[in-house]
Amino acid sequence: MGKAVDIGNLRFSYGNGDVLNGIDLSVERGEVIGVLGQNGSGKSTMLKIVAGIFKDYRGSVNVFGKEIVSMSNRQIARLIAYLPQFFTPSFDLKVKTIVSFGRNPFIGLMRGLTRDDIEAVNRSMKMADVHQFSERLYSTLSGGERQRSVIAKALAQEGEILLMDEFSAHLDPGHSQKVTKIALELARDKHLTVIAAFHDVNQAVGMSDRLLFMKEGKVVALGRAEEIVTEELMETVYDASTRITENPINKKPLVVFS
Amino acid sequence: MKRVAAFLMVLLGSIFMLLLLSTLGTVSFSLPEVLMILRDRPDTVRANLYMNLRLPRVLIAFFIGAALAVSGEGLQLTLKNPLAVPYIIGISAGASFGAVFSLFLREVARVSISLELLALVFAVLAAFLTYYISRRGGTASVTSLILSGVIISFLFNAAVTFLVVFAWRNIITLHFWSLGSLSATSWDDVLKFMPFAVVQFIAFTILRRKMIIMAAGEEHAITVGLNPERIKASVFFLVALTASIAVSIAGLIGFVGLMIPHIVRMIFGVDSRAGLLANSLVGGAFLMVCDTVARTLFQPTELPIGAITALIGAPVFIYLLRRKEVVGSG
Numbered sequence: 001m002g003k004a005v006d007i008g009n010l011r012f013s014y015g016n017g018d019v020l021n022g023i024d025l026s027v028e029r030g031e032v033i034g035v036l037g038q039n040g041s042g043k044s045t046m047l048k049i050v051a052g053i054f055k056d057y058r059g060s061v062n063v064f065g066k067e068i069v070s071m072s073n074r075q076i077a078r079l080i081a082y083l084p085q086f087f088t089p090s091f092d093l094k095v096k097t098i099v100s101f102g103r104n105p106f107i108g109l110m111r112g113l114t115r116d117d118i119e120a121v122n123r124s125m126k127m128a129d130v131h132q133f134s135e136r137l138y139s140t141l142s143g144g145e146r147q148r149s150v151i152a153k154a155l156a157q158e159g160e161i162l163l164m165d166e167f168s169a170h171l172d173p174g175h176s177q178k179v180t181k182i183a184l185e186l187a188r189d190k191h192l193t194v195i196a197a198f199h200d201v202n203q204a205v206g207m208s209d210r211l212l213f214m215k216e217g218k219v220v221a222l223g224r225a226e227e228i229v230t231e232e233l234m235e236t237v238y239d240a241s242t243r244i245t246e247n248p249i250n251k252k253p254l255v256v257f258s
Numbered sequence: 259m260k261r262v263a264a265f266l267m268v269l270l271g272s273i274f275m276l277l278l279l280s281t282l283g284t285v286s287f288s289l290p291e292v293l294m295i296l297r298d299r300p301d302t303v304r305a306n307l308y309m310n311l312r313l314p315r316v317l318i319a320f321f322i323g324a325a326l327a328v329s330g331e332g333l334q335l336t337l338k339n340p341l342a343v344p345y346i347i348g349i350s351a352g353a354s355f356g357a358v359f360s361l362f363l364r365e366v367a368r369v370s371i372s373l374e375l376l377a378l379v380f381a382v383l384a385a386f387l388t389y390y391i392s393r394r395g396g397t398a399s400v401t402s403l404i405l406s407g408v409i410i411s412f413l414f415n416a417a418v419t420f421l422v423v424f425a426w427r428n429i430i431t432l433h434f435w436s437l438g439s440l441s442a443t444s445w446d447d448v449l450k451f452m453p454f455a456v457v458q459f460i461a462f463t464i465l466r467r468k469m470i471i472m473a474a475g476e477e478h479a480i481t482v483g484l485n486p487e488r489i490k491a492s493v494f495f496l497v498a499l500t501a502s503i504a505v506s507i508a509g510l511i512g513f514v515g516l517m518i519p520h521i522v523r524m525i526f527g528v529d530s531r532a533g534l535l536a537n538s539l540v541g542g543a544f545l546m547v548c549d550t551v552a553r554t555l556f557q558p559t560e561l562p563i564g565a566i567t568a569l570i571g572a573p574v575f576i577y578l579l580r581r582k583e584v585v586g587s588g
Contacts, residue, residue, distance in 0.1 A: 077483030088475035105483035
């Protein structure tokens, strides 16, 4: 059985200087990878390449044995769902409509949503607990409710891989924790492979199987939190001094910024 | 259910208005007379007047209004910009240039090429230039599309100013043309324009779901399997063609493409399935009313329709905007 995602010597540039400088990462099916690094370290760029948004990369990005650049957007969207940091439609849409966007990769040009599509939309809304406001306008929802609607949209894609780009960074700590937990629990239930960029180190430590630390477009460390999270690594990645203790709740390393 | 009722009201209202408004004018008809003319086709002067002048004019008003509103809706969603109008992509400036160029040729070189034809050619050319300039590395970003539309408009407007120096004797023709008028329209215009309006409507009906996805951002559109460049190009060129022909027939009619989509969205919501049809009906009905006002208010003198659309439309829009705020905050 091939890897879910296999990234080899990935390089990318927006035009002036490389943002990614040779990233290597193999992700097993069903694994949750937490990606950490300062702003501008290349986390988002890497996720956007895997999501098929930027296709002019160098190196290779294999998803279940197929190179991303050789797949159509539609084929990619059937496999991979992407949760952005902000989802801001320019016009006010109903939650139901937004969730139904997730069915787009399965809809033919001349046809609308089939009964199966509508069932998938309803199922996803129930799982993300947004079905009670399916008829409401997105703009009338709270931050947490909005992100849950976007989770429902991603679930409606019924893919194999879930990418999360600092998905809950703009929410307060309570809601951020809750919403990320919902997304990851649903992903584990459905045996999805997850690559998630995190804003909060301890959240990432608590929720991921392995962590990937990035700096200036390179991998600084990759492995289980217990094995790699050290004060030196935090100094390298964040240019900040920290103390590492044991988290009393999950017994994993707890990073305290001093 | 409320929306279905509202939609049926708009549909029946538009048909009724088409008939009612066609009775008004320098020569007025009664509604029963109009129905009789349509049914029996008598060979009388009044019947001919109605069939050959009044009816095509009301119909072209409807189709142009409908097409401009549908164009505006398509562009606003696809470009994710509530201010996008068919004219923003350089069409109006290109058409103005074509018009003044025709006057210039007549004045200076004694060559007579139809003003409408040149307006059409340059409107389409301007739209193509806008698209071509904004494209880099296979993609035309929304911002660069809008910016290059603005720049192309500046360029053509500057050229208009230069040519006006030579064609100043005809400046009044140009001025009136630029304010829009349906006064010289005939069945030919109806038959010329209708196919484009219909094709655009059908294409946009098919593309509508994708347009709404585009309104949530291009990156998002890619992640749910769309190809944004293909959708932008299809919408862009359909709008460019339809709006250019509309401009060549009726001159510059502002407001419809900008405001009607907003008004329809306020009433029906963005994701209403009837959204596109509602746009064409409301846009068509709106332009019929404006044209009727233009030709009857100071008859037999005609007013420029572009001024009427703004005069009637702006207050209605302001009212809806205010009311929506009140509803939204309450």
